[in-house]
Amino acid sequence: MKKFKRLVSVVALAGIMGSLAVGCGSPEESKDKSSGDKQALEIYIAGYESDPYKGLYDNAIEGFEKENPSVDVQVVPAGWEEATSKLMSLIQANETPDVIMTGSRNLRQFAEMGVIEQLDQYMTDEFKAGRVDSVLNTANIDGKQYGIPLAFSSRALYYRTDLVQTPPKTWDELVATAKQVQEQNPSIKGFGLATDSTAVADLLNFFYQNGGRMVDDQGNYTLNSEENVKTLEFLTKMYKEDQITPNPVDTKRSDLATMFKNGQIAMFISGPWESATLGEYGADSTTPYGVALLPAGSQMAETLVTDSYSISANSENKELAWDLIEFLGKYEYQNAYDEKIGFFPILKEEESAERYTTEFMKPFSEMIQYGVAEPQVPVWDTFEDALLNAVKKCMMGEATAKEALDQAQTEATQK
Amino acid sequence: MESKSKKKNRVPYLLILPAVMFMIVVYLYPLVLTFKYSFFEVSLMGSDSTFVGLENFERVMTDKGALSAIFRTLRWVALTVAFKIGAGFAIALLLNSRIKGAKLYRFLVLVPWAIPSVVVSIIWSWIFDGHYGYLNYYLMKFKIVSEPIHWLAERNTAFLATSVVDSWAGIPLITMIMLSGLNAIPESLYEAADVDGANSISKFVHVTFPGVRKVVLISTILTTIWTFNSYNIIWVLTEGGPVDSTTTMVIKIYKEAFGKYNLGMSSTISIMAFVILTALSLVYWRFLNKKGEGI
Numbered sequence: 001m002k003k004f005k006r007l008v009s010v011v012a013l014a015g016i017m018g019s020l021a022v023g024c025g026s027p028e029e030s031k032d033k034s035s036g037d038k039q040a041l042e043i044y045i046a047g048y049e050s051d052p053y054k055g056l057y058d059n060a061i062e063g064f065e066k067e068n069p070s071v072d073v074q075v076v077p078a079g080w081e082e083a084t085s086k087l088m089s090l091i092q093a094n095e096t097p098d099v100i101m102t103g104s105r106n107l108r109q110f111a112e113m114g115v116i117e118q119l120d121q122y123m124t125d126e127f128k129a130g131r132v133d134s135v136l137n138t139a140n141i142d143g144k145q146y147g148i149p150l151a152f153s154s155r156a157l158y159y160r161t162d163l164v165q166t167p168p169k170t171w172d173e174l175v176a177t178a179k180q181v182q183e184q185n186p187s188i189k190g191f192g193l194a195t196d197s198t199a200v201a202d203l204l205n206f207f208y209q210n211g212g213r214m215v216d217d218q219g220n221y222t223l224n225s226e227e228n229v230k231t232l233e234f235l236t237k238m239y240k241e242d243q244i245t246p247n248p249v250d251t252k253r254s255d256l257a258t259m260f261k262n263g264q265i266a267m268f269i270s271g272p273w274e275s276a277t278l279g280e281y282g283a284d285s286t287t288p289y290g291v292a293l294l295p296a297g298s299q300m301a302e303t304l305v306t307d308s309y310s311i312s313a314n315s316e317n318k319e320l321a322w323d324l325i326e327f328l329g330k331y332e333y334q335n336a337y338d339e340k341i342g343f344f345p346i347l348k349e350e351e352s353a354e355r356y357t358t359e360f361m362k363p364f365s366e367m368i369q370y371g372v373a374e375p376q377v378p379v380w381d382t383f384e385d386a387l388l389n390a391v392k393k394c395m396m397g398e399a400t401a402k403e404a405l406d407q408a409q410t411e412a413t414q415k
Numbered sequence: 416m417e418s419k420s421k422k423k424n425r426v427p428y429l430l431i432l433p434a435v436m437f438m439i440v441v442y443l444y445p446l447v448l449t450f451k452y453s454f455f456e457v458s459l460m461g462s463d464s465t466f467v468g469l470e471n472f473e474r475v476m477t478d479k480g481a482l483s484a485i486f487r488t489l490r491w492v493a494l495t496v497a498f499k500i501g502a503g504f505a506i507a508l509l510l511n512s513r514i515k516g517a518k519l520y521r522f523l524v525l526v527p528w529a530i531p532s533v534v535v536s537i538i539w540s541w542i543f544d545g546h547y548g549y550l551n552y553y554l555m556k557f558k559i560v561s562e563p564i565h566w567l568a569e570r571n572t573a574f575l576a577t578s579v580v581d582s583w584a585g586i587p588l589i590t591m592i593m594l595s596g597l598n599a600i601p602e603s604l605y606e607a608a609d610v611d612g613a614n615s616i617s618k619f620v621h622v623t624f625p626g627v628r629k630v631v632l633i634s635t636i637l638t639t640i641w642t643f644n645s646y647n648i649i650w651v652l653t654e655g656g657p658v659d660s661t662t663t664m665v666i667k668i669y670k671e672a673f674g675k676y677n678l679g680m681s682s683t684i685s686i687m688a689f690v691i692l693t694a695l696s697l698v699y700w701r702f703l704n705k706k707g708e709g710i
Contacts, residue, residue, distance in 0.1 A: 085673035085674070088673065088676060089673070246545075246546065247545060247565045249568035249657050250545035250546070250565040250567065250568035251546070264546065379675070379676060381673075381674050381676075382674065382675050385670075385675075389658050389659075392656070392657050392658050393658055396568075396569070396570065396657060396658065398570075398658070
């Protein structure tokens with residue numbers, strides 16, 4: 001019994017202490033990264049494990065290893081939800097992978113921290129000439145290139161063709177159409193809206209469409225601007241008054257396609273990748289769908305979302321890291337990647353591909369001209385948390401749009 | 416002679432040296448570092464840190480979010496511990512009575528404890544799901560509610576849901592501890608009570624409860640400490656949301672460190688949690704070391 005008591009007390013104390021040791025990594029000697037005779041090169045890939053991404057990355061990396069037999073590329077995978085925090089702890093532990101693939105929205109933060117390398121010196125004119133300028137620019141911070149985009153997405157409105165005759169062109173029409181659908185089909189909600197962290201770009205669409213911005217030209221937050229308050233009022237009204245959307249606080253972006261497929265919602269906004277869940281365009285007869293341009297607010301707008309490769313400032317193999325980035329961006333691999341997932345052209349060579357002119361892809365392609373960059377904020381996670389909390393507070397009826405965004409402004413500005 | 420005894424004295428210390436070193440590296444060093452950081456403004460995003468004295472503590476005491484996290488933690492822990500101890504004790508009493516298949520039940524009751532907490536949370540998040548969840552399905556099927564309840568998207572229900580799931584995972588251990596306490600009560604006491612003509616209520620009040628009083632107290636203190644540190648279940652179910660309705664101190668510590676990258680604030684809240692838990696541990700320690708009164 002006594003032994004047991006002692007064991008219990010040790011376990012208990014260990015538990016207490018252990019739980020308090022949050023984030024106390026200390027810089028350690030940078031370890032020798034070579035494994036065997038081969039030179040090791042680490043690449044951090046957010047969203048690596050999910051299908052079909054893994055296969056696409058593996059295929060390209062294998063190609064690189066074949067061409068460079070002395071190199072062993074090691075993937076450091078991360079889920080999108082933990083992408084930034086995992087990377088931050090690797091940086092903190094001085095174990096930053098040589099190549100980093102994550103959302104371009106984080107580039108400013110990493111550039112200001114000095115953890116990523118400026119890439120202008122590596123880019124040849126030939127390299128630049130092969131890339132779509134506007135896309136390459138999304139990874140350019142104050143005139144300096146910090147990332148090389150590899151994924152570029154565009155969004156459109158998915159709608160049930162059997163329930164919606166003409167897709168809505170404006171916000172007002174969106175509400176009216178949704179109400180009409182609900183009148184005829186009481187078990188279906190007109191429109192799906194998500195408020196989880198992966199839905200930020202979709203929420204930003206609405207804010208942008210009303211002429212609002214999250215930061216001004218100097219990089220100061222403008223979360224509680226008049227336009228943004230109006231937008232949030234509109235979003236809240238959709239849920240609370242018009243009742244055309246299922247509880248947004250309880251909805252994740254990844255739920256929307258399934259809810260649409262199950263006949264719970266008649267419209268939602270997302271990218272071309274949803275055809276994997278919804279079935280090939282025009283093939284499904286129980287939940288037939290169409291795609292259209294996003295409904296406009298006071299103007300047309302869409303958030304331009306890209307993901308980029310960058311190179312760690314601490315990397316000992318920067319040249320090799322660049323070689324890998326260049327290799328992964330070869331037409332052969334880039335085109336296969338974009339085609340499989342439904343991303344938009346990174347390389348000029350891809351632009352003429354027939355797949356972008358299909359009836360399904362047309363609205364997505366057309367939306368790109370209205371693109372607005374993601375806000376370049378100092379710390380993305382803080383901003384994201386503040387914005388999402390503001391939206392949720394309104395949906396939960398805890399604050400008015402003005403109050404919620406005022407609080408968000410304070411939260412985001414506070415260190 | 417003297418040198419021999421000295422040598423003899425040194426051996427035990429040498430033997431525990433590896434363990435002590437381990438404790439220093441794994442527990443003491445981070446703890447000291449956390450203490451240090453609580454007086455600094457440290458950002459995970461840079462190498463600079465500035466000494467700010469008690470400013471972090473002042474901010475926690477005046478910050479609405481941090482303060483409410485502290486009070487929320489106390490409420491959440493109180494509710495969850497009450498669930499765990501109450502249900503754990505009740506189940507132990509049932510299992511201790513002469514029922515058919517008691518052994519099978521004893522095994523079954525351990526099952527939740529054997530499932531990793533992340534898996535537990537994922538299973539429960541499906542049960543609580545506001546669109547497809549089992550719970551809503553049955554509540555609506557039996558016409559208890561007319562519209563689905565968004566368990567994890569409303570303040571009070573999310574608070575309750577996380578507490579229930581944490582209890583569910585914690586009850587088996589409490590049951591087992593209580594059961595061993597109940598088993599330790601000599602059968603002769605019950606026989607004596609029977610002779611005195613005691614009914615089952617007075618047997619419970621005068622024999623059973625005094626017999627397990629210490630076990631109940633000690634397991635309550637331990638459960639409070641464990642529950643206070645509960646992280647996995649809350650994080651997987653709600654990530655501390657909606658908004659901040661399930662953000663306990665431990666969740667807040669994580670959010671400050673890995674959401675805002677503010678290590679100073681995170682350390683400060685850690686230290687406050689440490690103080691609360693140390694106080695609890697001391698109470699526990701006292702109980703454990705009371706002479707002549709074992710568990």
